[in-house]
Amino acid sequence: MKRTWIIVTALILIGLVSLFSHNIVFAKQKPEPSFAKNLQVLTFLKSKKELKSWMDMIKQSLGVNCSYCHNTQNFASDAKVPKRRARMMLKMLVQIRQEYFSFPDAKKPTCYTCHQGHKVPVNMPPGGFKNFSDN
Ligand code: HEC
Numbered sequence: 001m002k003r004t005w006i007i008v009t010a011l012i013l014i015g016l017v018s019l020f021s022h023n024i025v026f027a028k029q030k031p032e033p034s035f036a037k038n039l040q041v042l043t044f045l046k047s048k049k050e051l052k053s054w055m056d057m058i059k060q061s062l063g064v065n066c067s068y069c070h071n072t073q074n075f076a077s078d079a080k081v082p083k084r085r086a087r088m089m090l091k092m093l094v095q096i097r098q099e100y101f102s103f104p105d106a107k108k109p110t111c112y113t114c115h116q117g118h119k120v121p122v123n124m125p126p127g128g129f130k131n132f133s134d135n
C-alpha cells in the first residue's frame, strides 16, 4: 500500500515537472510577430509602427524610395538585390548599436552615419588615400 502511494506521488511529480518545463521551453520561443512575415534581423521590434520608423530611417539615409528594395505588392519578398544587401547592413548596424553603443545617452549610429543620403557611401576622400589598400 505504502509503495503504491510512493509510486503515485512520484508519477504526479514527474507529470508536474514535465508540464512546467514544457511551459518554460515554449515561453522562451519568440512568437512570430503579427505585423511582418520575413524579419530576420529586426526581430526585436514590437509593432508595425516601430518597423515603419526603421524603414523610414533607411529610406532617408540612402536617399531612395521603398521600391528601391521592395516589391511594394509584397514587402516580405527578398527578390530585390538591394534588400538582401540592406539586410546584411542591418545586421551589422544592429550589432554595432547593441555591442558598442550601450552606454547611457549614446548617439547610436544609423545608416545615415555612413551613407549620408547616398545609395553607395563615399568611403574615400577626393583623390583617394596614400598607401592604403582595400584588402
Ligand atoms: C535599402 C533597402 C530598404 C528600403 C529602402 C526599405 N526597406 Fe523595408 N525592409 C528592408 C529589409 C532588409 C527588410 C527585412 C529586415 C529583416 O530581415 O529584419 C525590410 C522589411 C520590411 C517590411 C517587413 C516585411 C515582412 O513582412 O517581412 C516592411 C513592411 C517594409 N520593409 C516596409 C518598407 C517601407 C514602407 C519602406 C519605405 C518607407 C521600406 N520598407 C524601405 C529593406 C528596405
Ligand code: HEC
Binding pocket: 058, 062, 082, 083, 085, 086, 087, 089, 090, 093, 109, 110, 111, 112, 113, 114, 115, 119, 120, 121, 123
Ligand atoms: C559602417 C558604414 C555603413 C553603415 C553603417 C551602413 N552601410 Fe550600407 N554600405 C556601406 C558601404 C561602404 C557600402 C558599399 C559597399 C560596396 O559596394 O562594396 C554600402 C553599400 C550598401 C548597399 C548596396 C549599394 C549598392 O548599390 O551596391 C545597400 C543597399 C546598403 N549599403 C544599405 C545600408 C542600410 C540599409 C544601412 C543601415 C541599416 C547601411 N547600409 C548601413 C557602408 C555602410
